């Protein structure tokens with residue numbers, strides 16, 4: 001899998017349509033093979049006319065997509081290619097090129113003086129993930145460490161249940177959690193809210209009805225029983241998606257985050 005940044009300037013001779021087509025010269029052919037995951041980049045605002053069409057005046061990344069078919073465009077001077085752009089998703093927030101004084105892209109020493117002159121720049125998967133997870137599209141739901149996981153029935157057996165954790169929940173709370181779990185399932189159903197997985201469909205009758213219930217804002221549990229709205233605070237997730245959501249305890253993913261990750265990375 002290859003990853004590349006593509007530049008789309010406000011003004012250019014290329015007639016590109018964001019999220020649909022991207023023109024490029026032959027020297028970039030290797031970086032834009034079909035299937036390449038691309039991040040859209042825009043340089044600094046030069047002409048105020050375009051101010052409203054941009055997320056910010058500063059250089060930034062603004063979307064993610066996949067390269068589809070690539071064809072040579074004939075009838076132009078020099079060899080020019082056109083890539084079909086698929087699965088374009090615009091970021092909700094612009095991602096700056098530098099975070100905490102560090103460029104997102106790693107700039108090789110030999111390219112230091114003219115790195116940004118290249119409109120098409122191959123990047124590593126790590127850089128790609130860092131950019132997409134910094135976009136509004138991938139806002140983390142919580143930067144706090146989840147201090148407890150919840151005994152919503154089967155969820156107690158999920159891999160997120162950390163060892164050595166105190167299990168002092170009373171039966172009453174457990175009963176309450178079971179009711180919440182049931183209410184969540186009544187409202188949301190038993191399909192994974194992120195990937196759509198259904199245990200019964202995949203494993204048959206034995207697993208029918210199984211699903212884990214994820215608490216969107218677990219910190220609210222800290223002060224003892226609080227109002228939990230099964231419609232807005234709880235969401236059904238399959239074991240895989242649930243594990244990924246909690247993979248980095250400091251960065252619990254929102255359902256939108258994981259859906260976006262699946263959209264960008266998942267095999268479809």
Ligand SMILES: [Zn+2]
Pocket residue numbers: 192193194195196197237238239240241242
């Ligand atoms: Zn899932």
Ligand SMILES: [Zn+2]
Pocket residue numbers: 213214215242246
């Ligand atoms: Zn959870």
